[in-house]
Amino acid sequence: MPFDTPTSSRNDRRVLPIAADGLVVERAGRRIIDNIDLEIGGHGVTVIMGPNGAGKSVLLRLLTGLLRPDAGRVTWAGRRPDRGRAPALGMVFQKPVLLRRSALANVRYALRTGGRAERARRAEQALVRAGLQHLARTPARMLSGGEQQRLALARALAPDPEVLLLDEPCANLDPAATAAIEALIRDAKSRGTRIVLVTHDIAQARRLADDVTFLHDGRVVEAAPAADFFDQPASSAGRAYLEGRLLID
């Protein structure tokens, strides 16, 4: 199992800061994550960028505890990831995985604490925030692609997580659906949720990022405030990526 046993203490549910220390992941003799150190704390939106195969999605999986590194370690608030703190960490995948239930039941499923009435109220509220209240009774898999991703986001946000990680959430969406997702991300940020977003889309990164972590070949080649990164990328790889040159090596 990827998680240690759940913690019993109820007040000790914090996951921030999420720290990565010397992470290495090897597949078929190649280092797809090559000695990454990283700390996610504070506030705002961190955008992880980089070309295909840079290790963005793998890094996200490592931070969530879904994947164990071959070397190094990930800690949540100084301790190893455990299942008991899962509600404090939300994750949205590129392709939403929705249960074969109604939209409302999908959100309710993510709410494991509180009484029945309390859970129903919070599920309802999460749907309203995502603008999906009129589809509450609709089977989740009957929704459109954009609605499905909004529902996945609503479900991830329903337990009021400290941190929300998103893996290219708009990769398959049209501009209107993308705008709706971005609005939800901004709303979550304004309510104090720490955001970590993996994206390919430079324009989206410019719209949302407070700081940028640029990955190339499994390494962090640059980590800087968004303004600095977009105006004057310090690394040649970052510069090439922003200029739209193809990074092939």
Next chain:
Amino acid sequence: MQDFGAAFGDAFRLLLGFDPALMEIIGLSLRVSLTAVAISGLIGLPLGAILGVSRFRGRATVLVLLNTLMGLPPVVVGLLVYLMLSNAGPLGPLALLYTPAAMIIAQTILVTPIVAALARQTIEDMHAEYDEQLRILGVGRWGMVATLLWDARYSLLTAMLAGFGRAVAEVGAVLIVGGNINHVTRVMTTAIALETSKGNLALALGLGVVLLLLAVVINAAVMGLRSTAARSAHA
């Protein structure tokens, strides 16, 4: 040898007249097979789900074994249950041989591997899709099994129906452990075998028609379930 057409006519008269002897046999058949399928579901669904989400040494061997058990010859199951329940057998003191209970035991043994193997495949496919999402939500092993069983309910019902079709149509096991005793352990398939050998084709045909109708009902139910599942995007 009775005339074939006359036999058909007699068969439908028995059916439409709700002939008590016929109804008794059909009733016992349904009671035995439905009970066996219910017990098989209680054992086979969780077993299949656990196999579907688990990875352990020797798993491949267990799966080969399970898939092999799907094709168990009913007469062999009948023989084994007979050996267990006969006076000289380990369960002899229970005096279950030649009772409906013995038939339920035999059919449960026949059907459980079918339900478990089909459930295992269904749950494993769904698990591949759900695994990371459920782990992110902090769902543990048992919560995962419960979630998968519920979300796969339509496919699993289909597996149960397949098991029922197998149970109600088999003759070898119930004949050996039930003994085809009139008013006690005579079910549709054993009655057909007996009545045919006695030359009483009307009753045999009547029962045959009921069995065929049951097959139609089961297949219609499976299709109905599939389209319901598709309509609500459960598939």
